[in-house]
Amino acid sequence: MRKFLGAGALALILSCSGAASGQANSGEIRLHIAGPQQQGVRASVDLTSGGNQYQNRFTTSASGTADLSALPYGIYLVRVQAPGFTTVTRTIEVRTAFPIDYALRLDVAPVTTTVEVNEAATLVDPHDPSSTMQIGTTQIGNRVNSLPGRSVQDLVNSQPGWLYEGNAVLHPRGSEYQTQFVIDGIPLTDNRSPSFGPDIEADDLDSMSIYTAGFPAEYGRKMGGVVEMNTRRETSPGLHGQVVLAGGSYDTASSYAQAQQVWGRNTFGASAAGNMTSHYLNPVVPQNFTNNGTAGDFSLRFDRDLTASDTLRMSVRHELSRYQIPNEFVQQDAGQRQYGDNFETMGTVLYQHIFSPDVLADFSGMVRNNSNDLYSNPDSTPIIAFQHNYFNEGYFKGAVSFHEGRQEWKAGIESDAMFLHEKFSYTITNPDDFDDGTPLTAAFTGNRPDLEQSAFVQDMIRLGDWTISAGLRWDHYQLLLNQNAVSPRITIGKFFQKPGIVLHASYDRVFQTPSFENILISSSNFASTLNPDFLHLPVQPSKGNYYEGGLTKGFSKNLRLDMNIYRRDVRNYADDDQLLNTGVSYPIAFDKAIIYGAEAKVDLVQWQKLSGFASYSYQVGNAWYPVTGGLFLGDDVSDAETQLRGHFPDSQDQRNTLRLRFQYDLLPRVWFAGGMNYGSGLPFEFDGDQQQAAEEYGPDVINRINFNRGRVDPSLDVNASLGLDLYKSDRMKMNMQADGTNLNDRLNVIDFGGLFSGNAIAPGRSFFVRLKTSF
Structure with a gap:
């Protein structure tokens, strides 16, 4: 079913910087740099991994120590430089959640080391059995x-297997509303698109790991795709920060x-x-009617290493967004104004x-309050809708990791x-x-707990050239059903x-809980007051192989x-529908779906001055009748009851x-990049005829x-960028x-449907400038 950008708004927020074991497959390196007499040396450390697309620079403390945390599993090249000493390079393999204590001794120049390090060793990890995609610094x-509201979503959407439908709603390998973001170890399973709230700022991230298969048993509930995000955490003493200013098209x-601020064992961050923009959501017509939006957030964070074995990290964040719902021609002519906020x-x-050295435990918790609203003015047509939804959430997780021989256990x-x-x-x-x-x-009012x-x-087992990751997960879901x-x-x-070459294969059994947005109204007796001809079926969790x-x-x-x-194969395939013509969407389900590609x-x-990537995805997805869950009214009831076979x-x-996108270094401080995005087009449904569609949305x-x-x-969207390093010091x-997007100025229709059902028009030719200062 088609999506319309409704009033719901759920924020994509930052949590605290998690410990090394907060992520499913990340670790920590504790460096100690010493001179010939074992004295600590303040040094500059470059840490890179070709396979993880990771590159960063750190400065050790006066005693020569640095704690490099939240590193995705892989092979890293460490290059250490200090005035008066020789440069030393080593490779370090991060394979465990346990901190790796690694000591390096620097010799006084001009003595040279005899260690030869091949940077190609970091490109392919021979002990990584998964197809996880990495996005680095x-x-x-x-x-x-x-x-x-789209910086993180756009990065994820650049990876194979992911695509947008409607307002930057991410769909991994054909899944609907089944993406979870794990931010420093805290999973967030609600919708993260701009119409559901502001997102995390990509400038706050250090690295991203993206799963569409080979999921660790640690993750569940929303299993279309998992996006792990590690936020930036400074380790060098002193004050660090960044300021980013950007602006461009669409106001x-x-x-x-x-x-x-880092001092001693403490880190305090804010x-x-x-x-603001006049193109917050994707408009339903090219004229981009009523599409202003503003968003903001503020956060505080405090980390303290209580001892060498104990770490405490805390954070608090407040976010908000306010935006208009885009009109089509009939609504614009009537003077409709609809607003959403979060x-x-x-x-x-x-x-x-x-x-x-072989056993560690971590405990994490989260509490949050989220509210979202929809308002409509008296000129709205064909319906004036109001909504006020909110939820209070409490989350707890406890895990123990232990190392034994060639195995890494976690429970x-x-x-x-x-x-x-x-x-x-x-x-x-x-x-x-x-x-x-x-x-x-x-009118409807309802409340209910969702308990999961x-x-x-x-267990991760390494046997020579073989690596096996095996896991078992148990889930309990209790909202409308108890399963x-x-x-x-x-x-x-x-x-x-x-x-x-690394060959890999995976099997994942998944249990996916339904989206909770507006699930109470769609499952209540309220439906009987809207239409005497109605059908209500409880939405079952999806189960898939x-x-x-x-x-x-x-x-x-x-x-x-990388090739995959x-x-x-999914039973009770999750989709969504909308309540009347309000844009308020709720979950439904079909008998099954088969998606392959x-x-x-x-x-x-x-390669010399050139870098970049190119990705291609081929996907075929079909869903089968009958419907197995959701609310249906009027004519949709007979369709749902009689359509018992067939697929679509x-x-x-x-x-x-x-x-694709490639970057070329024109000069030491100047680079140019160009790329393109091509999609062969999504399917659509439309109840009317072509003439009716032209009257509602226009000939373009x-x-x-x-x-x-x-x-x-x-x-087709062609883009180009020009980068300039204005100033650089220690x-x-x-x-x-400076960026230009859709330089070919093509009218790209992302999605198309009937009245109020979710047309989405991509931005036209646009230009932006971003100025970033880091210290």
Whole structure:
């Protein structure tokens, strides 16, 4: 079913910087740099990993120590430099959640070391059995500028297997509302698109790991895709920070500021951001009617290493967004104005204790309050809608990790209690657009707890060139239904040394809980007051079997190829529908879905002055009748009851997707980048005829629609960037980046549907400038 950008707004927020074991597959390096007499040396440390797209620079303390945390598993090249000493390079493998204590001795110049390090060794990790995609510091820093609320989503959408439908709503491999973001170890399973609240600022991130298969048993509930995000945490003593100012087309202006003070075992940080634009959501017509939006957030964070074995981290964040709902022609002519907003306050705490070199435990918790609203003025047509939804959430997770020989075990429990409150009312202003007998006014109020618990155990086993990740997860879901499930997971990788290839295969059993947005109103007796002809079926959790096979191959020290084929078999396939013509969406489900495809990505880490990537995705997805869950009214009831067989393309069935971006260093401080995004087009449904569609959306949109094929025409977006390092010293860096997007100025229709059902028009030719200062 099609999506319309409704009034709900759930914020994508930052949590505290988690400990090394907060993420499923990340670790920590504790460096100690010493001179010939074992005295501590203040040194500059460059840490890079070609395979993880990671590059960063640190400065050790006066005693020669540095704590490099939240590092995705992989092989890292460490280069240490200090005045008067020789430069030393080493490779360090991060394979465990346990901190790695690593000591390096520097010799006095001109004595040289005899250690030879091949940078190609970091390009392919022979002990990584998964197809996890990595986004590192360079790609984050040099990304194309995004409209407010989309910086992280745009980065994820650049990876194979992901695509947008509507307002930057991410869909991994055909899944609907089944993406979870894990921010420093805290999972957030609500919708993260701009229409549901402001997002995390990409400038605050250090690295990202993206899963679409080979999921650790630690993750559950929303399993279309998992996006791990590690926020930046300074380790060098003193004051550090960054200020980012950006602006450009559509009256867009953004600001972000962040500072961290490090002293002793303490780190105190604060950040603030604000932005505004006249293109906050994707409009339904090219004219971009009523689309202003503003967003802002403020956060505080405190970290303290209580002892060498105990770490405490806390944070609090408040976010808000306010935006208009875009009009189509009929609504604009009538004078409709609809507004949405979101407010969220969240606090997190994490404590980690290391019992021994082989055993550690971490405990994390979160509390948050989120509210979102929809308002409509009296001129709204065909309906005036009001909504006030909010929830209070409490989350807890405890896990123990232990190392034994060639195995890395982790076991834990988690509990999430969310108390939902929904309030909705409407007044119909144009009865001709509704079924006969639909009440002209109605109201609903409801509340209910959503209680979910889980337990998991997982093991990473390394046997020579073989690596096996095996896990088992138990989930309990209690909202409208009370269900339990056990989900086994296994991933196997084999490294072939001579050709330098890693072959991998995975199987994931998943248990996906329904989206909770507006689930109370759609499952209540309120439906019987809207239409005497209604059908209500409780939405079952989705259960699926995911299969994947693939390979990773390195060429020389610069080029890396990843290829995967996959298939997903899902029962009670999750989708969504909308209540009347309000844009208030709620979950539904179909009997099953089968989604399969192939993906490939080539990363050019650095070849002389050139770097970049190219990715391609082929995907086929179909869903099968009958419907097995959700609310249906009027004519939709007979369709739901009589359509018992057959299948149709799922709404994310885009067969071909191509993305690429390459950067060339023109001068030591000047670079140029160019790229493109191509999509072969999504399927659509429209109840009316072509003439009706032209009257509602205009000929420009209709010319980009193929009614015979039932698909949107292909999209193409060409972009280019120019970067300049304005100033660079040991203490401060200042750079500027200018971006141009959709330089071909093509009218790209992302999604198309009926009245109020979710047309989405991509931005036209746009230009942006970003100025970033780091210290």
